[in-house]
Amino acid sequence: MLFGDLDVADVSGLIAAAVTVVQIAIPLALPIILLGILKEEQAHATTASAVSWSVIGGFLHASQWPTLLSADSASTQGVPKQIELVTSTKTIFAVLTWVAAIVTPIGLYESIVEDDKPTQGVSFHYIKDPSDFGNGTRPRVNLPWSRICGYSTYPYDGASDYPVACPNSFSNVTTFSNETGDYPVVHRLDSHVPEYVIDTFQSGLKNMEDSVSSIFDIEARSYSWQVTNDDPDAIVHDNGKPYPRYDFQTMSSNLLADDYLAVEGLVVDMKNGGIGFRNHSAPPLSKYGSTWSEDLLFIEPESQCVDTNLTFDFKHIRGFPPVRRDHIIDLMLTDRGGFAMLNLTRPTASTANAQHDPRLWDRAYEAAWINNVMSMVYLNVTNVRNISDPDGFQSFSYLNSHVGKQFPLTSMNNTSRDVNVGIGLRRFWISYVYGQYLDGLDFGQWPLLKNPFNVSLNDFSLAASRCSGKSGHDNNNVDDLPAACGLVYGVARRTDGKSPISFELGSRWTIPLYSCTMVVKATIKKVTFKFNGTDNLSSLKVTEIADKVYPNESSKPLWGIERSDKKLADARPLWGLISDTYQGNISLHTLRQESLYLPGYEIGPHGGIVFSRLYQNLPGADFYVRQMINLFGGPQVGDINAVDYTRPRDIATLRKMLELSSKAETTPKILNLIWTDLASNAVIGTRGLHGARVQGSAAGEFTGPSSNTPPVTFMRRRIRYQWAYAVPALAVLFVAAIILLATVVLGLLRRVGPRKIRRFLNKTSQGRILTTYLFGGKSETEVQAVTGAYIPGQNSREKWVQSLGKTPVTVGDGQCYSLSIEMGSQTSQALPLPRGVRWKNSPAVYEYER
Known part of the structure; x- marks a missing residue:
């Protein structure tokens, strides 16, 4: 593709740059061509008609060559300040214009924008x-x-x-x-x-x-x-x-x-x-x-989760049965404060007035508290007087745990039971059964845990019923909201901080455990x-x-x-x-x-x-x-x-599940998305x-x-502009405004007009200057005698060209910083010299000091 990733503005800028280069190069090249076709003889002499010298001089001096080569017409020495200011403005303005021509289009861009006024009554x-x-x-x-x-x-x-x-x-x-x-x-x-x-x-x-x-x-x-x-x-x-x-x-x-x-x-x-x-x-x-x-109408879930401050920790290996559950061994339930730092005062989550505040965090917290207490009793970390009596939860005569203490969930040969299906690599487990991770570990010929108080899953179910707040035998009450409650086993992450998708043998992993609740609302x-x-x-x-x-x-x-x-x-x-x-x-x-x-x-x-x-x-x-x-x-x-x-x-x-389930605060989002x-x-x-x-x-x-x-608001295509790119153009406009204002003021003061402009153009014409030096002070009859041309009384362009403009004039290098000017060779009559001009070798050849 020609322009690659360039947009319309960039291409416009490139085109403008190319045009600017052409605008600069061609005016510089044409004078070179012109000078190339002018023949020079000895002393760099070149012969042309007087009017041709006017055209040649105007063409050369209108280009940028005088500035580039520091020619006389670009000089600032000996020039009054006001003239220097005006003439320098031309160059500055030209440079600004070139820059503006390139930079200004870059700020253009197309944008699809909304219509100014929405349309009513549109059919869908x-x-x-x-x-x-x-x-x-x-x-x-x-x-x-x-x-x-x-x-x-x-x-x-x-x-x-x-x-x-x-x-x-x-x-x-x-x-x-x-x-x-x-x-x-x-x-x-x-x-x-x-x-x-x-x-x-x-x-x-x-x-x-x-x-x-x-x-x-x-x-x-x-x-x-x-x-x-x-x-x-x-x-x-x-x-x-x-x-x-x-x-x-x-x-x-x-x-x-x-x-x-x-x-x-x-x-x-x-x-x-x-x-x-x-x-x-x-x-x-x-x-x-x-x-x-x-x-x-939207129906959306609302969820809250509470960290139980319990984790499952294990080691990843590759092996054969009896190693089970994604080839993990040394499965432990670790106390991260869920047991050792338990608040011994039982929380109670009210479900009254739930339409205004369903108290999801309170529900999840109460369920987490009951889950942890029942786990402590199961593991003999503490005791209760009567499990069926809620008041029994408030009596803890001992607490055999500390932060970091681990409780094995696999036997010495690292076999685990099916209740641990949610534990392993590449899992995100959600269960409405609280305490499920302990179920069955006290059964069998060689039970792993003793469970001295005979805690069962029915005892853990109190967590779900307290969290939910409704059961099937209840009648509908608008303020008693049901909630889905359960335990969330987060995605396992490595404990050494390495990549969670690098399942290296011998690596150790941890799984957080949260108590979560969800309700659904219409809005x-x-x-x-x-x-x-x-x-x-x-x-x-x-x-x-x-x-x-x-x-x-x-x-x-x-x-x-x-x-x-x-x-x-x-x-x-x-x-x-x-x-x-x-x-x-x-x-x-x-x-x-x-x-x-x-x-x-x-x-x-x-x-x-x-x-x-x-x-x-x-x-x-x-x-x-x-x-x-x-x-x-x-x-x-x-x-x-x-x-x-x-x-x-x-x-x-x-x-994604790992990222969101790494904290209790972000786990509700993954539940809501599922x-x-x-x-x-x-x-x-x-x-x-x-x-x-x-x-x-x-x-x-x-x-x-x-x-x-x-x-309905229909979209329209609009041309937009980034105004930072307009600075050069604004500078050009500012300078142009000053120039135009000065022009208008001078025109109103009648300091300048078409006649004065024409007069000064003629006065500064190269051909007229040469003929003035050649024939200055002569009468029409004397000039006519020399040139053989009729000299009319009026000095218009057409009449000057017919009379003197066609006179051949040779311009060459003289000596001592002088310029050699020669009228046509047919001239044989001696002419008086204008001021500052002296004879050279023949009556028709003059020199004047530069």
Whole structure:
């Protein structure tokens, strides 16, 4: 490529430089050519007509040669200062002009900028996603909502192991009891969600921009149809007709993106975590693109982690069984202050008023405290009077540990048990089971630990239940938020400070252990888009995601949560944006605030499995909890098709997880990003500015386009300039302004005019000076007698050329710094010499002193 990486301004500067060089070189070259064709004889004599000498002199002295060669016309000696100032200005101005001609264009550059005024009423159209998300998303064909309640796998949580009528449904289920148990009597089992329920939980959209979604604009990215049980004694829904159910399939992973993404049905925030619901549309494609902003419903996770101040430490080797778990030996649980420096006062995390402050750090801290205390009791570091009595935690009669003390988790032959699956190289382990790293170490023929107080995982479960704050047998209370809680095993890092991806034999490693908790909230965010390129989703860029700012309390959204007498394990409550007319409705909890923490219940050994076995199509009510299950429970508890983040398969992912899990303060970010990555594969939004997707229609069919689209700012191409490069040009303009001002002033004072200019041009003409010296003081008759030419009375250019201008004059070098001037050889008459001129050799040859 000719100009390589140069931009337009650089090329313009180079072109200007080339033009300037030509402008300088050619005026210097032409005098050389002119002098080259003038023939010189003895004494460097050259003969030409008088008018030719005027042309030659003007041409030579108009060039830069007098300045370069310090000729007489460039002299400053003996010249009055005012004349010297004016004549020097010409050279200075020429140099400034040359510099400005080269430098000034470099400051030019093109920029694509926003139009001065946004365009109103622009029509939006659907744009397809050509990526894996677009290709993998199933069409929306005849997909009604379905809601199934009951069927709990764990009825001892207070839930029912048989179907129950969902809140506000058309189902009719009663129960009767006898000495053998409770039994349902099903009169009607309807999975459909009544239209008035849908209208209620999206009634608040009329106070929002058309781009804001409701819970019923959230659909499963993948789904299937529930097959009716053919058993004649089976209880069936909808008179045996199939109904849709949520399914999960992984489309792609964007965990490393660190960007705002637009995928089919979603805006995905892979910088901070969260998904926004939008069926993507855009204004007409324009040459330079367009930009606009929309309000979108976002669902985003919030997490907090607390360092337990316990670590797992081990040595990496390569060997054969019984060496296990990534070939590690000498596995130790190390006290980094979690035991020795434990605060002996038990913390309690309040979950009251959680919609305003969910107290995530307090929850995680209390769970970490219980985990550490139970571990201490298990390891006989301390004692408790009664494990089942919470007050027993406050009594520690001894504490046998110190910072740095290690407790072996492998036997002498370095065998470990399956409970340590989260410990090893290239792992990022998240478990909702507190104390899992100790489970089973007191069993077997040769138990590794004694466990004198018989601590079990059920005792550790107090940590999860206290952290979560909800269980399946609870009724919904808007202020009692559920939380996903568990232990996070960070990515192992070398203790010698060397590269974390250098798995050298004999190297020693450490794994931090955190107690973490997560909740999920719905909120409205303002998203800025830019559309440019091809007419599909690959050309839609999300440039900014910002919290929506409300001018006052009354302008904040009104959120509603379904109120019912059903257990949380039986029926997950609906939520949404509601209108003011529903405020105070006895069937709703209502809150007016920027965001709403979403309802659910405990994510744990029982709650998670219950959620993972739901058979319904109402993703807006449960998908966010499903992803917390996938995150904290992994594929063995959650969706089997979910990405397994516990074993990063590439170094880039491993490095990111290592970096973020190295501190308790940054570990929540990786949790939020994993939840976001999972959620983006689970659901889509169906509302867009081109219209909401029609239920029961084929993919791509929508309601009418919005008549209230946001103002769109189209991009235009503009020429911009960096003013630092304009300094030479400004100097030229400044000098030019002074010159022009002086010219105008002298003209107004009538100090100069065309006649005076012409007169001085003629007076300084080289040919006229020569003829003046030759014929000065002679009458017209005498001159005519010598030249043979008619001498008119007027001294105009044409008449002078006709009379004297054509007279041949030879100019050569004389002696003693003199100039030899010879009129034509035909002259034979002696002429009186002008002042300062003397005869040389013949009557027609003169010399005058220079």
